[in-house]
Amino acid sequence: MKMVKNIGLICLILGLYLITSRPAMSQSVVDNKICVDCHSQMNPKIISTWQESRMALSGVTCIDCHGSDHQSADDAFRISMIVGGICQKCHGDEVVQFQDGKHARAWTSVYTLPDVEALPTELVEGEQGCGGCHAIGRWDGQCDSCHTRHTFSKEEARQPTACLPCHGGVNHPQWEIWQTSKHGVVVTASERKRGPTCQTCxxxxxxxxxxxxxxxxxxRASGKDLEWAEFRRTILRWLGFIDAAGNPTEGLDRLKARGIVLLSFDEWQEQRNRMVGVCNTCHSRLFVLEKMEEVDSIIKKADHLMADAIGLVQSLYDEGFLSRPKEKPPCCPDLLGFHKAPNPxxxxxxxMFLKYRLIMLHGAVHNNPDYVTNYGWIRLKEGYEQIKRMVRSHKSDEVSRGQRDPVMRRRPPLAADQLR
Ligand code: HEC
Ligand code: HEC
Ligand code: HEC
Ligand code: HEC
Ligand code: HEC
Ligand code: HEC
Ligand code: HEC
Ligand code: HEC
Structure with missing residues (x-):
């Protein structure tokens, strides 16, 4: 009898200790049992993964994250599901860092592209397309993008495959590029820690x-290389980020405000130095600086080719061989225009801009010669040569047909087969 009393007392003290020592944790241990009992019938895997998680072992309960507004089968709509907000209670540092980075802006940046509203809503709002990847920045940040629920593991997030669902595939294949680079091979083929993963860098x-x-x-908005600045101006104009006179447009201001594409030279340099510091932990500084210089020089060469190609097409408009549809201004076609280009x-x-130039860049910064050459430079050059031929044949066709006059210029945009 005395024994039982003592156990009762110990339990009481322990219970009081648990409640008072963990103010951030659940209001009541008993409540959580309801959640576990009912949900282990419906979704046993959620319960078992949670039970094995580091957090469950540290006493974090369903209620710590989801609250206790919902407690029965027919009030599930009351549940709290705002991920970043949930985690912030206990992981303030990670949330602050996250908010400072690009992932936090991923949701708003989707809406800076023209014509996003015209996409099926399932793609963006429904997260079946653009929104599926860009949701990492939705609702105060989706921490479970890398720490999948309900394991929320640090080790899982450290694997490069944690980045694969969004940084692989057609448009920005950083995963494939890294995996087949020397770095990726050193990580997968040799003793693990020798090479850098995405997370290392x-x-x-x-x-x-x-x-x-x-x-x-x-x-980038500025830089010391004037020749390069000129190439970039041509590209920026065709992106609609500056007008014909070189003044920033509303589009540019929008992107700058959201920190999306353009950094000042100082900000750029700061980021660059930070990265060089990382490489420097394994390589000599000189080796790294030389590699980085090569990367920049490749981007400049790509910009040169782009600017020349744009110049050729521009000449068709300037010399009256080609007209643009009314709704598109004569300068500034948008190179980000979602395959709605007015002509081939x-x-x-x-x-050339969105695919080959970008792939070449991704390849160069991640040291993958195959991507730089075969998916990048060769295709970019091929594109340029095709444009040259298309422009030449278009000019000679028009001249021989005597169609180069203002009246004829108003005819509908060219049919695809005329130019291909
Ligand atoms: C009596 C059963 C029952 C209890 C008790 C219960 N739930 Fe649920 N819960 C449900 C049902 C039913 C749903 C609807 C989801 C479904 O159809 O699978 C649900 C849904 C949820 C969802 C998902 C909501 C969504 O929008 O997808 C969460 C999170 C959740 N419950 C957490 C909890 C937590 C935390 C507790 C304890 C405070 C709890 N549940 C207690 C039955 C229960
Ligand atoms: C560390 C925080 C955390 C804990 C602890 C936690 N959850 Fe969740 N849970 C989440 C997050 C984050 C989501 C995803 C919400 C979203 O995407 O909107 C989620 C989603 C869910 C869902 C709906 C999504 C799905 O995959 O079906 C259910 C059901 C759910 N939780 C039940 C539970 C139950 C039951 C417990 C306790 C055994 C629990 N959760 C513990 C954070 C947590
Ligand atoms: C009520 C407080 C609380 C909340 C809310 C919370 N955590 Fe935790 N979390 C903890 C504690 C405690 C630990 C264990 C710390 C330790 O062991 O050092 C932890 C550990 C972690 C770890 C490390 C796990 C490992 O494998 O070592 C990750 C990752 C993590 N939490 C992510 C999240 C995410 C994501 C959310 C939001 C969905 C979240 N946490 C919400 C308290 C919380
Ligand atoms: C759920 C999808 C998703 C996952 C998972 C993901 N990312 Fe991202 N990441 C994005 C999106 C979307 C952006 C673009 C953000 C924006 O709009 O600026 C981005 C941007 C970045 C950038 C910034 C590029 C820049 O513009 O400067 C880096 C670096 C990055 N991610 C690295 C990683 C790493 C490393 C991992 C894995 C540990 C990872 N990401 C996992 C979706 C994801
Ligand atoms: C497979 C995942 C995925 C899908 C689907 C996706 N994106 Fe992205 N998006 C990313 C990643 C990852 C980045 C960052 C890539 C990088 O910096 O190289 C990014 C970058 C961007 C950026 C530039 C942000 C910046 O800071 O530079 C915009 C704008 C964008 N995406 C819009 C869209 C739109 C609009 C769609 C749908 C038509 C879409 N994305 C579909 C993953 C995705
Ligand atoms: C892009 C992938 C990614 C996203 C998104 C992400 N994390 Fe992490 N997280 C990681 C990685 C990788 C680590 C391991 C870092 C290391 O090596 O110490 C980590 C570690 C952690 C840890 C353990 C820290 C420690 O010192 O033990 C916590 C807690 C955590 N993350 C919380 C969060 C929260 C909260 C969010 C949302 C704001 C979040 N994470 C979003 C990749 C991510
Ligand atoms: C050896 C270091 C290193 C590794 C490993 C690495 N990156 Fe990078 N990453 C870089 C450098 C350097 C840049 C360019 C930085 C700059 O702009 O100066 C970059 C740029 C990026 C960008 C911006 C767009 C681009 O491609 O130029 C994204 C997104 C990105 N990396 C994601 C990843 C992902 C995902 C992985 C893993 C699959 C990864 N990186 C592996 C060093 C690395
Ligand atoms: C965690 C250590 C580590 C980090 C960080 C790292 N590397 Fe490496 N790197 C290696 C290893 C190991 C190799 C393979 C060694 C070899 O080629 O003999 C390698 C190979 C290379 C190669 C191929 C060299 C060759 O001769 O084939 C280049 C280029 C390179 N790294 C550049 C970089 C750059 C640039 C950065 C930073 C953005 C960086 N590395 C960051 C470990 C690292």
Whole structure:
């Protein structure tokens, strides 16, 4: 009898201790049992993965994350599902870092592209397309993009495959590029820690605020190389980011405000230095600086080719061989225009810019010679040569048919087969 009393007392003290020592944890241990009991009938896997998680072992319960507004089968709509907000209660540091990086902006950046509203809503809002990847920045940040529920494991997030669902595939195949680069091979084929993974370079010391100097489009507002600045101006004009006189447009301001594509030179340099510091832990500084210089020089060469190709197409408009549809201004076609180019020439320019130039950049910064050459430079050059031929044959056709006059210029845009 005395024994039972003592156990009762110990339980009481332990219970009080647990409640008072963990103010951030659940209000009541008993409540959570309801959740576990009912949900282990419906979704036993959720319960078992949670039970094995580091957090469950530290006493974090369903209620800590989902609250206790919903407690029965017919009030599930009351549940709290805002991920970043949930985690912030206990992981303030990671949330602050995350908010400082590009992942936090992923949701708003989708809406900076023209014509996003015209896409099926399932793709964006429904997260079946663009939204599926860009949701990493939705609702205060989706921490479970890398720490999948209900394991929420650090080890899982450290695997390069944690980045694969979004950084692989057609448009930005960083995963494939890394995996088949020397770095990827050294990681997978040899003793694991010798080579760098995505996280080594992009989340040094576990910092959750990912950013890079060049970012996706590798366009920067300023720089010392005047020749390069001229190429870039041509591209920026065709992106609609500056007008014919070189003044920034509303589109540019929008992107700048959201920190999406353009950084000042100082910000760019800061990001670059940070990355060089990471490489420097395994390589000599000189080796790294030389590699980085090569990367920049490749981007400049790609910009040169792009600017020349744009110049050729521009000459068709300037000399009256080609007209643009009314709704598109005569300068500034948008190279980001979602395959809505008014003619095959501009379609080709768009592919050169969005596909070949970008793949070449991704390949170069990740040291993958195959991507730089075979998916990048060769295709870019091929695109340029095609544009040259298309422009030449178009000019000679028009001249021989005597159609180069203002009246004829108003006819509908060229049929695809005339130019291909
Ligand atoms: C009596 C059974 C029952 C209890 C008790 C219960 N739930 Fe549920 N819960 C449900 C049902 C039914 C749904 C609807 C989801 C479904 O159809 O599978 C649901 C859905 C959920 C969802 C998903 C909501 C969504 O929008 O997808 C979460 C999260 C959840 N419950 C957490 C909890 C938590 C936390 C507790 C304890 C406070 C709890 N549940 C207690 C039955 C229960
Ligand atoms: C560390 C926080 C955390 C804990 C602990 C937690 N969850 Fe969740 N849960 C989440 C997050 C985050 C989501 C995803 C919400 C979203 O995407 O909107 C989620 C989603 C869910 C869903 C709906 C999605 C699905 O995959 O079916 C259910 C059901 C659910 N949780 C039940 C539970 C139950 C039951 C427990 C306790 C055994 C629990 N959760 C513990 C964070 C947590
Ligand atoms: C009520 C407080 C609380 C909430 C809410 C919470 N966590 Fe935790 N989390 C903890 C504790 C405690 C640990 C264990 C820390 C330790 O062992 O050092 C932990 C550990 C972790 C770890 C490390 C796991 C490992 O494998 O070592 C990750 C990742 C993590 N949490 C992510 C999240 C995410 C994502 C959310 C939101 C969906 C979240 N946490 C919500 C308290 C919380
Ligand atoms: C759920 C999808 C998703 C996952 C998983 C994901 N990312 Fe991202 N990441 C994105 C999106 C979307 C962007 C573009 C953000 C924006 O709009 O600026 C991005 C941007 C980045 C950038 C910044 C590029 C720049 O513009 O400077 C880096 C670096 C990055 N991610 C690294 C990683 C790493 C490393 C991992 C894995 C540990 C990872 N990401 C996992 C979707 C994801
Ligand atoms: C497979 C995942 C995925 C899908 C689907 C996807 N994106 Fe992205 N998006 C990314 C990643 C990852 C990045 C960052 C890539 C990089 O920096 O190289 C990105 C970058 C961007 C950026 C540039 C952001 C920046 O900071 O530079 C915009 C804008 C964008 N995406 C819009 C869209 C739109 C609009 C769609 C749908 C038509 C879409 N994305 C579909 C993963 C995706
Ligand atoms: C792009 C992938 C990615 C996203 C998104 C992400 N994490 Fe992490 N997280 C990681 C990686 C990788 C680590 C391991 C870092 C390391 O090596 O120490 C980690 C580690 C953690 C840890 C353990 C820290 C420690 O020192 O033990 C916590 C807690 C955590 N993350 C919380 C969060 C929260 C909260 C969010 C949402 C704001 C989040 N994570 C979003 C990749 C991610
Ligand atoms: C050896 C270091 C290293 C590794 C490993 C690495 N990256 Fe990068 N990453 C870079 C560098 C360097 C840049 C360009 C930085 C700059 O702009 O100066 C970059 C740029 C990026 C960008 C911006 C767009 C681009 O491609 O130019 C994204 C997104 C990205 N990396 C994602 C990843 C992902 C995902 C992985 C793993 C599959 C990965 N990186 C592996 C070093 C690395
Ligand atoms: C965690 C260590 C580590 C980091 C960080 C790292 N590397 Fe490496 N790197 C290696 C290893 C190991 C090899 C393979 C060694 C070899 O080629 O003999 C390698 C190979 C290379 C190669 C191919 C060299 C060759 O001769 O084939 C280049 C280029 C390179 N790294 C550049 C970089 C750059 C640039 C960065 C930073 C953005 C970087 N590395 C970051 C470990 C690292």
């Amino acid at each position: 992009h989340m040094p010391k576990g910092n959750h605020g990912v950013t890079t100097a060049w970012s996706l489009l590798a366009l 020439l501009e379609e080709k320019l768009m592919t």
